[in-house]
Amino acid sequence: MSKVTISVAKGDGIGPEIMDAVLSIFNAANVPLDYEIIGMGKSYYDQGFGNGMMPEAMQSIERNGILFKGPMETPKGKGVKSINVTARKVWSTYANRRHFRTIEGVDTVYSKAGIPIDITVIRENIEDTYGGIEHMLSNDVALSRRFITRQGCEQIVRFAFEMAKKEGFKKVTCGHKANIMKLTDGLFLEVFYEISKQYPDIIAEDVIVDALCMKLVQYPQDFEVVVLTNLQGDIVSDLCAGLVGGLGFAPSTNVGDNISIFEAVHGTAPDIAGKNIANPTSLLMSGIMMLRHIGLLKEARAIEGALLYTIENGVHTGDFGDRSTKSANTTEFAEAIISNLGKFPTKVELRKTDDKSDFKLPQKPEKQRVMVGAPAEIEVVGIDIFLQSSFQAEDIAKKIQDVLPNGMKLVSLTNRGTVVWPEASVYTECSTGYGARITGETKSKDDYWNAIKVLGSVIDISSTEFLNIINGQRAYSLGQGK
Numbered sequence: 001m002s003k004v005t006i007s008v009a010k011g012d013g014i015g016p017e018i019m020d021a022v023l024s025i026f027n028a029a030n031v032p033l034d035y036e037i038i039g040m041g042k043s044y045y046d047q048g049f050g051n052g053m054m055p056e057a058m059q060s061i062e063r064n065g066i067l068f069k070g071p072m073e074t075p076k077g078k079g080v081k082s083i084n085v086t087a088r089k090v091w092s093t094y095a096n097r098r099h100f101r102t103i104e105g106v107d108t109v110y111s112k113a114g115i116p117i118d119i120t121v122i123r124e125n126i127e128d129t130y131g132g133i134e135h136m137l138s139n140d141v142a143l144s145r146r147f148i149t150r151q152g153c154e155q156i157v158r159f160a161f162e163m164a165k166k167e168g169f170k171k172v173t174c175g176h177k178a179n180i181m182k183l184t185d186g187l188f189l190e191v192f193y194e195i196s197k198q199y200p201d202i203i204a205e206d207v208i209v210d211a212l213c214m215k216l217v218q219y220p221q222d223f224e225v226v227v228l229t230n231l232q233g234d235i236v237s238d239l240c241a242g243l244v245g246g247l248g249f250a251p252s253t254n255v256g257d258n259i260s261i262f263e264a265v266h267g268t269a270p271d272i273a274g275k276n277i278a279n280p281t282s283l284l285m286s287g288i289m290m291l292r293h294i295g296l297l298k299e300a301r302a303i304e305g306a307l308l309y310t311i312e313n314g315v316h317t318g319d320f321g322d323r324s325t326k327s328a329n330t331t332e333f334a335e336a337i338i339s340n341l342g343k344f345p346t347k348v349e350l351r352k353t354d355d356k357s358d359f360k361l362p363q364k365p366e367k368q369r370v371m372v373g374a375p376a377e378i379e380v381v382g383i384d385i386f387l388q389s390s391f392q393a394e395d396i397a398k399k400i401q402d403v404l405p406n407g408m409k410l411v412s413l414t415n416r417g418t419v420v421w422p423e424a425s426v427y428t429e430c431s432t433g434y435g436a437r438i439t440g441e442t443k444s445k446d447d448y449w450n451a452i453k454v455l456g457s458v459i460d461i462s463s464t465e466f467l468n469i470i471n472g473q474r475a476y477s478l479g480q481g482k
């Protein structure tokens, strides 16, 4: 295999220290990689690059298809988006994959109880509230839009099953909240079971995310692969990190069809930056996943063996292990791993590595891809209008009814999702953000747009959504209490 070139961004805070440690281990293990060191992170925001990276950095990543990165600081302030999230989204790395395994030498309540843990969390990486599409509708009411798409669900669920098949896992669990978010998480769950049919040898099960958290803590040994939407996946990942000793022992990869990003899950640790005491294990483990991704299986196995052997033998940085023994600093920890190359742990098995890599250099598309699904029959039957008012629901209802065009009907008013008109409880406290549901005999969007215009003269409209019937099914939620 010819040498692969990867883009390396050392990052901020402890980033350069742990990246240097990891690259020193790669070099000692004769990993056949060339590195393009690129500029990304806080100092590039400070230099006026709005996305936190130099244009050459983008070109390097798009040419090489692999970014190996240290943690990066997101400057504080409302105007700046996280460079980490931006990188994942811009390059469509739709699958975030994190492994959480018991590591001999890292004490946890589970390791002490003899309960083995080997959980892989697959988290959708692009959609959900991480779209970051938020608006203040008034000084008091903030709105976040949560997009879940069929194509996004298909990508992540297929990734989870393919990974399970490749690595010999027997079960994939879907975590969700479809009992509350019936359309968004409902779509995720529906796609999960649809795709699971193509993998009859793998058990597919679903668990509501709150119960999942409890079960992961009570019976972590019952879980193998867990697939979730973005925010729930974020939370469940950290919970799983806690099961195996913390974020320092959790590798993370962000995989897309063209570009993939490998990074530590922790942040820049500003409190210990520059002291050469940070633990490079998370970044090293991500690097090992990167080597497997590229197909450097022999090197990945050798480095993983040396890492686990080193930890098993009690070598530790200050953040873990036996506090009564001296801690190694970052450089000493890396040197210990280097001196143990060729050795393997005695108490844990290494991950199976005889799978094949399908890594290929990115083929630059000519245009952005629009992911179009099967055609559907869509019928408009009404509109939801979101409005701001400090009036009581019955007063708002009257204003709307007075001007509503013939053939249209105000069905209900909701507040924070609860019906407050026509039936209501006086105990329901209302914010100044109301929703008005209007249905009509007409199926014409134009008629509804005209109605919105008329209504805009009597109420303060923030936004609207059409009420659709898609392929004969109601495609909008009901107000609470309906």
Ligand code: NAI
Binding pocket: 014, 018, 070, 071, 072, 073, 074, 084, 248, 263, 264, 265, 266, 267, 268, 269, 270, 271, 272, 277, 278, 279, 280, 281, 319
């Ligand atoms: P953090 O993970 O940087 O630190 C939390 C605590 O864990 C600190 O006490 C730190 O000293 C310790 N810690 C973290 N990594 C360690 C390591 N390798 N070895 C030893 N101890 C370690 O989280 P925090 O403080 O919330 O975030 C700091 C900055 O990092 C923020 O600007 C944040 O935006 C950024 N960040 C970047 C991420 C990325 O690049 N993917 C992920 C998370 C945060």
